Amino acid sequence: MNFSSEQPKIIVVGSSSIDLVLETDKLPLPNETVLAVNSESYFGGKGANQAVGTARLGASVYFIGCVGMDPLGQQIMRNLVGENVNVGFVHETDKESTGTAYVTTSEGNAAIVVVPAANKYLNKSHIDEADRYFHTSDLVLVQLEVSMDVVEYTVKKAKKYGKKVGLYASPAMRVSDEILEAVDFIVAKSNELFIIFGEEKREEVLKKYFNKVFVRDDTNSTIYFDGTEMKYYRKNKDKTVYKMGMGDAFTSGFAIALCHGNSVEDCVKFGNEVSSRVSGGKGSQTGLPRMSDFFS
Numbered sequence: 001m002n003f004s005s006e007q008p009k010i011i012v013v014g015s016s017s018i019d020l021v022l023e024t025d026k027l028p029l030p031n032e033t034v035l036a037v038n039s040e041s042y043f044g045g046k047g048a049n050q051a052v053g054t055a056r057l058g059a060s061v062y063f064i065g066c067v068g069m070d071p072l073g074q075q076i077m078r079n080l081v082g083e084n085v086n087v088g089f090v091h092e093t094d095k096e097s098t099g100t101a102y103v104t105t106s107e108g109n110a111a112i113v114v115v116p117a118a119n120k121y122l123n124k125s126h127i128d129e130a131d132r133y134f135h136t137s138d139l140v141l142v143q144l145e146v147s148m149d150v151v152e153y154t155v156k157k158a159k160k161y162g163k164k165v166g167l168y169a170s171p172a173m174r175v176s177d178e179i180l181e182a183v184d185f186i187v188a189k190s191n192e193l194f195i196i197f198g199e200e201k202r203e204e205v206l207k208k209y210f211n212k213v214f215v216r217d218d219t220n221s222t223i224y225f226d227g228t229e230m231k232y233y234r235k236n237k238d239k240t241v242y243k244m245g246m247g248d249a250f251t252s253g254f255a256i257a258l259c260h261g262n263s264v265e266d267c268v269k270f271g272n273e274v275s276s277r278v279s280g281g282k283g284s285q286t287g288l289p290r291m292s293d294f295f296s
């Protein structure tokens with residue numbers, strides 16, 4: 001694996017939120033009431049997680065997102081600034097409060113309900129405001145917690161300027177064939193392929209999008225087709241506290257390795273490494289590693 005001294009320039013377009021994490025002895029079944037044994041809040045949102053993930057790995061990062069005009073929005077801004085993420089394109093709306101996510105976690109498994117709130121107000125003109133940074137960026141990351149219109153607009157702008165684009169297709173929803181074709185890599189969960197691609201058979205999806213679709217499961221395994229054969233890589237999680245934010249961490253690691261010109265195989269291995277670390281910390285951002293954690 002090669003990581004040069006050059007600093008990758010990354011734009012992340014997406015959500016930010018405060019995650020309220022409820023620890024329970026078991027995940028509640030439908031119509032069941034359970035007691036929480038602990039409750040804590042953390043910084044989250046797939047966009048913000050990837051902004052922090054790539055910044056900790058040495059990238060110069062612009063995050064484009066939207067928060068509410070409220071104390072939670074201010075906390076998110078301060079956190080991003082503290083993580084060396086540029087917040088010049090994080091907008092505030094008075095129409096909704098800051099996004100939140102309600103997470104129930106038990107034995108490492110997490111069930112998440114996201115309230116997009118202010119994240120819904122991210123719009124195309126916000127993306128246009130950052131136009132000149134699209135020119136100079138190396139790579140753009142998107143996920144699916146802001147409107148599909150904004151995601152599509154972002155992808156098209158990035159491709160117009162010849163930039164690499166990574167899509168973490170979560171929360172799963174149908175993505176147009178045009179966008180699936182346009183992006184350079186797609187991270188998806190194994191049980192959600194039909195929703196995203198309209199095709200259930202994993203082999204079919206992987207073969208159609210070889211070296212491009214990376215399917216993950218919660219054992220921190222990644223599978224893809226390299227044009228000749230199926231490739232499977234697994235990195236045992238260093239220590240599992242919460243299985244939260246692993247897809248974001250994988251995407252961050254993959255993106256950084258790609259910016260440094262590594263092979264697809266090495267990008268996957270590094271993504272798995274980064275993902276294995278995040279599950280060792282509470283919440284989606286605490287355990288995100290720095291480059292010095294790998295090479296000191």
Ligand SMILES: OC[C@H]1O[C@H](O)[C@H](O)[C@@H]1O
Binds near residue numbers: 017245248
């Ligand atoms: O991917 C993990 C994230 O999903 C939800 O968006 C939560 O905010 C959490 O931080």
